[in-house]
Every structure is written in structure tokens, then in C-alpha cells.
Amino acid sequence: MNQSPALPGPVVDTDWLAAHLDEVQVLDVRMEPRSYAGPLCPEDEPLFAPEPLRGLTGHVPGAVAVPWKRLSEKRVEYGVEVAGMRPQPESFQALMQECGVDADRPVVIAGRCANIKELAACTRLFWLLRYFGHDAVALLDGGVAQWAKAGLPLEHEVVQPARGNFEVKTTRTELVADLDQVRQVVTGGGTGSCSMLARWMSILV
DSSP: OOOOOOOSSSEEOHHHHHHTGGGSEEEEEOSOTHHHHSOOOGGGSOTTOOGGGTTOOOBSTTOEEEOGGGGOEEEEETTEEEEEEOOOHHHHHHHHHHTTOOTTSOEEEOOOOOSHHHHHHHHHHHHHHHHTTOOOEEEETTHHHHHHHTTOOOBOSOOOOOOOOOOOOOOOGGGOOOHHHHHHHHHTOSSOHHHHHHHHHHHTO
């Protein structure tokens, strides 16, 4: 087995990923699953897809498709059912294992990012992995479009990974602001309101 490389930072470029493709786990998040393996009809294009992505199908070789709807769930908070909440640890662990994620290998998220919602799904997955203790995660700069623009190959087969051994061993509560902290930010009370607001905004991506 190849030794896992150290990620150069929270964002990697196409050259780095191409050189380390066999040493990392690539995950793909998109809201139009037909574009993952193709073919894609023009009417299937996500709304406001930028020009480099129109008609672009396929994924980075070996990339596993992550069901974006499972990156959030409904939960009752303060007596109110709220959508878009982070998944429970056991749910996220099961999802990552199904996607073949191993605890000791870096993850690179390489989505199509055809619109702001797909971009948000990629960054949400990045945040969730960090929140649940997997620090070795990065985003591919420019996503699938930049990969294709660099002349690198795309695959059109659905990747069926072996089950991974990802485990949730911690939850980083410092990355989340609770309701009382948000109230302090809104009302201008307390200290460190800017950092609390930044943490709160991280929940939304």
C-alpha cells in the first residue's frame, strides 16, 4: 500500500492531485447525478451552470459520488423541526464508510460545482469531515472543470468502492455556535462576536 501523502493545505491544484491520485480518496458531490456518469441532456443542466461546465460530464478517475441529500437531515431543536442540520455521528460515519473512506487516507473533494448549491455541498462535506475529526481533507481548486481544462482524463463509470473503515472518534463543538452565542452576535453583546459569527456561518456551507 502506498504511504498516504501530506496534503499541502485545504485546497489542492490539479497538478498535485494528478501526481497523488492513487494515494488519496476522491469524493464527488453534485446535485445532478446524471452528469457524474453521463450522458447529460441540455435540459438536465443545473440552473445557471457556468459556460465551462455546460455539457461537461464525467468525474475525476476513481471519484466516488456522495449523495448530497445525506449531508444534512431534519432534527428538532428547541421544540421546532429544522431542516438542513448536520447529520448525527452514526449517520455520517455510515455514509463515509459506504463511500469507501478510510480513516488513515487523505480525502480530496472534487465536485462539478455547476452552481452555488453544488459548491456549498462540497464545502459542507469538507466542514463535516473536519467537524467529525478527519483533518486530512482538501478541496480541488476549480473542481472537475479545472481538471478537464488541464487536459486530464475524466471517467464516466460509476465507482463502487469497497466499504471504508472511517470512524467518528470526536466532534469538534468549537466549530459550531449554539443559539445563545448567535443571539449574542445579533444583539452585539458578549466578546469575540466576529469569531462566533464566522463559526456560525460555517454551519451554512
